[in-house]
Amino acid sequence: xxxxxxxxxxxxxxxxxxxxxxxxxxxxxxxxxxxxxxxxxxxxxxxxxxxxxxxxxxxxxxxxxxxxxxxxxxxxxxxxxxxxxxxxxxxxxxxxxxxxxxxxxxxxxxxxxxxxxxxxxxxxxxxxxxxxxxxxxxxxxxxxxxxxxxxxxxxxxxxxxxxx
Amino acid sequence: xxxxxxxxxxxxxxxxxxxxxxxxxxxxxxxxxxxxxxxxxxxxxxxxxxxxxxxxxxxxxxxxxxxxxxxxxxxxxxxxxxxxxxxxxxxxxxxxxxxxxxxxxxxxxxxxxxxxxxxxxxxxxxxxxxxxxxxxxxxxxxxxxxxxxxxxxxxxxxxxxxxx
Numbered sequence: 001x002x003x004x005x006x007x008x009x010x011x012x013x014x015x016x017x018x019x020x021x022x023x024x025x026x027x028x029x030x031x032x033x034x035x036x037x038x039x040x041x042x043x044x045x046x047x048x049x050x051x052x053x054x055x056x057x058x059x060x061x062x063x064x065x066x067x068x069x070x071x072x073x074x075x076x077x078x079x080x081x082x083x084x085x086x087x088x089x090x091x092x093x094x095x096x097x098x099x100x101x102x103x104x105x106x107x108x109x110x111x112x113x114x115x116x117x118x119x120x121x122x123x124x125x126x127x128x129x130x131x132x133x134x135x136x137x138x139x140x141x142x143x144x145x146x147x148x149x150x151x152x153x154x155x156x157x158x159x160x161x162x163x164x
Numbered sequence: 165x166x167x168x169x170x171x172x173x174x175x176x177x178x179x180x181x182x183x184x185x186x187x188x189x190x191x192x193x194x195x196x197x198x199x200x201x202x203x204x205x206x207x208x209x210x211x212x213x214x215x216x217x218x219x220x221x222x223x224x225x226x227x228x229x230x231x232x233x234x235x236x237x238x239x240x241x242x243x244x245x246x247x248x249x250x251x252x253x254x255x256x257x258x259x260x261x262x263x264x265x266x267x268x269x270x271x272x273x274x275x276x277x278x279x280x281x282x283x284x285x286x287x288x289x290x291x292x293x294x295x296x297x298x299x300x301x302x303x304x305x306x307x308x309x310x311x312x313x314x315x316x317x318x319x320x321x322x323x324x325x326x327x328x
Contacts, residue, residue, distance in 0.1 A: 026234055070190055072308035110305055137301035139315060141274055144236035151303060 002098045004043075005050035005062060010035055012059035013050065020081045022120070031079055034064055048078065051098055053091050060086040063095040065103065065111075073109040096131055100154070109157050112136075117148030128152045132159055166262045169214035169226060171203055176223035177214065184245045186284070195243055198228055212242065215262055217255050224250040227259040229267065229275075237273040260295055264318070274319050281312030292316045296323055 005013065017023055017031045037046035047066045052059045061082035068074045077099055082091045103111050113133060115124050129135065133152035142149035169177065181187055181195045201210040211230045216223045225246035232238045241263055246255045267275050277297060279288050293299065297316035306313035 030234065070194065071306060074306055109309070112303065112306070137303050137315070139276065139301050139317060141319060141321075142232075142235060142238055142276070145273070145321070151301070153303060155305060157305075157309070 001055075002051055002053050002094060005038070005052045007039055009050075009052050009059050009062070010039060013052065013062045016059065016062065016081050016083050017079075019084055021084065022124075023081075031064070034078065038064075049102065051095065051102070053082075053095055055086075059083070061091045061095055063099050065099050067106075067108070068112065071110075073107055075103045075106075075108040075111050077111060077113045092127060093131065100156070104156055109155065111154045111156070113152040115150050115152070116143055117150045118146075121150075125150060125152075165219075166215055166217050166258060168207075169202070169216045173214075173216050173223050173226070174199055174203060177216065177226045180223065180225065180245050180247050181243075183248055185248065186288075187245075195228070198242065202228075213266065215259065215266070217246075217259055219250075223247070225255045225259055227263050229263050231270070231272070232276065235274075237271055239267045239270075239272040239275050241275060241277045256291060257295065264320075268320055273321050274317060277316040279314050279316070280307055281314045282310075285314075289314060289316075 013035060014028075014032055017028050023031070034048050035050065038048040038050050040046075043049045043066075047069070048064055049066055050062060050064050053061045061080070063077065064079040065075055065077045068076050077096075080092060080095055080099075082095075100111060113128055115121055115128070117138065125135075129152075133154050135150065136153040137151040139149040141147065177199060178192075178196055181192050187195070198212050199214065202212040202214050204210075207213045207230075211233070212228055213230055214226060214228050217225045225244070227241065228243040229239055229241045232240050241260075244256060244259055244263075246259075264275060277292055279285055279292070281302065289299075293316075297318050299314065300317040301315040303313040305311065
């Protein structure tokens with residue numbers, strides 16, 4: 001079951017982030033800051049939407065998305081993470097499907113996902129390609145020397161929003 | 165003379181932004197928000213650096229840049245604008261040179277500039293190309309349908325920071 005994140009989900013969201021093994025300390029701090037904005041101001045004022053995938057009341061994973069300022073209908077998937085013990089069960093894909101549906105419902109027309117070009121993110125990039133995303137742009141050495149920014153997009157005016 | 169912006173420069177910076185003719189109301193509001201962050205917190209805490217080009221005490225133009233969070237040594241040129249009455253005198257280029265020098269002094273290695281692919285921004289894109297920037301990436305329909313994001317970069321590890 002995927003629902004809008006509630007205040008009580010914060011601890012589990014931050015634990016999943018810390019335990020994911022792919023985020024560095026600065027990234028973990030960033031998620032905590034986005035969560036605090038969302039928790040204290042709500043999605044409209046903060047610009048951040050958090051959704052959680054729950055099973056028997058437990059948070060299995062979450063996603064955070066929001067509209068990109070200064071654009072018309074462009075949304076960013078800021079963050080998506082699944083509890084390491086719940087992987088390979090389609091949780092990430094379920095969350096991504098829900099983000100797409102939410103973005104379309106909110107009037108979004110383009111979803112942008114930024115990730116790294118490093119070898120360790122090959123499964124992440126394959127996940128987005130398999131979900132119908134376009135590898136739209138690369139900015140070489142963006143994160144650090146040798147670590148490119150890779151930008152995936154899905155344009156809902158030309159691609160169906162729902163994956164399945 | 166290019167100097168770090170002081171509190172008293174705020175009014176002229178916001179006037180130049182409003183009178184530039186290329187920024188829409190949401191963009192003008194964004195500049196005001198960045199300026200308020202810089203003015204109240206300073207460059208380190210806000211992450212925004214403002215510099216102004218002055219002539220006889222008057223602000224002719226300004227630039228705003230800062231380090232991109234979650235990167236090592238990547239800086240964004242967030243904003244650059246010149247008073248319409250001072251154009252075609254090299255003010256924009258002087259400001260850009262100073263931004264490059266500042267970024268290098270701060271340990272930056274990559275400067276990223278985002279602009280629009282619209283026809284009306286052709287002079288802007290030509291300006292960056294003439295200044296040695298690489299057209300690194302395009303995200304189609306990013307700002308709105310038909311209005312692409314165009315990303316220019318200069319890597320100071322492979323290109324000289326100073327233009328002249």
